[in-house]
Amino acid sequence: MKVLLGVTGGIAVYKACELVRRLRERGHEVQVVMTASAQRFVSPMTFSVLSGRRVGTALFDDVDPEIDHIRLARWPDLILVAPTTAHSLARFALGMADDLLSTIVLASEPSVPLVLAPAMNTVMWENPAVRRNLALLQELERVSVVAPSEKLLACGETGTGGLAEEAAILAAVDAAARA
Numbered sequence: 001m002k003v004l005l006g007v008t009g010g011i012a013v014y015k016a017c018e019l020v021r022r023l024r025e026r027g028h029e030v031q032v033v034m035t036a037s038a039q040r041f042v043s044p045m046t047f048s049v050l051s052g053r054r055v056g057t058a059l060f061d062d063v064d065p066e067i068d069h070i071r072l073a074r075w076p077d078l079i080l081v082a083p084t085t086a087h088s089l090a091r092f093a094l095g096m097a098d099d100l101l102s103t104i105v106l107a108s109e110p111s112v113p114l115v116l117a118p119a120m121n122t123v124m125w126e127n128p129a130v131r132r133n134l135a136l137l138q139e140l141e142r143v144s145v146v147a148p149s150e151k152l153l154a155c156g157e158t159g160t161g162g163l164a165e166e167a168a169i170l171a172a173v174d175a176a177a178r179a
């Protein structure tokens, strides 16, 4: 499959590096698109080397016809966003298109599965605004959400909000592809 991996700006970005490797080991092509915040955590170069492809990093700057938003929106068989921040979740729920990743999500066909793996602080995860955005997204047939796990979070608090285990994310990708 052609998997577009959206990476948004949470502390779990480093785990997405391993995900690229696991997806490629399974024979998938992986095109990474990073939000501006994600690039504050891990360099696009790391993802570029791991994926073997140029990483999409911006909607306006550095426009490359090979990785413009419409071309990228037509490319994937499936879009996986891991980790998904509260902010990007809100963007997707509201149909916003103010950066490369959200524009790709909005411009992709509704038949393309969208697998979201949220990761955030527990209080954020339980915030009514996040619950509402999540509920809006779950109304869409294309969307599946890999629930975050309960663990000791990077912020030092324990609770639900940690990025789901790699195996659960890969299983959700397989399930969404089969559906």
Ligand SMILES: Cc1cc2nc3c(=O)[nH]c(=O)nc-3n(C[C@H](O)[C@H](O)[C@H](O)COP(=O)(O)O)c2cc1C
Pocket: 007, 008, 009, 010, 011, 012, 035, 036, 037, 038, 084, 085, 086, 087, 088, 089, 119, 120, 121, 124
């Ligand atoms: C150190 C640090 C860790 C963060 N971790 C998370 C996180 O795990 N989840 C989250 O939703 N936001 C997290 N944030 C906040 C996001 O980076 C911020 O909301 C940002 O606007 C998200 O942008 P994006 O969705 O475009 O990547 C973190 C911020 C910092 C500075």
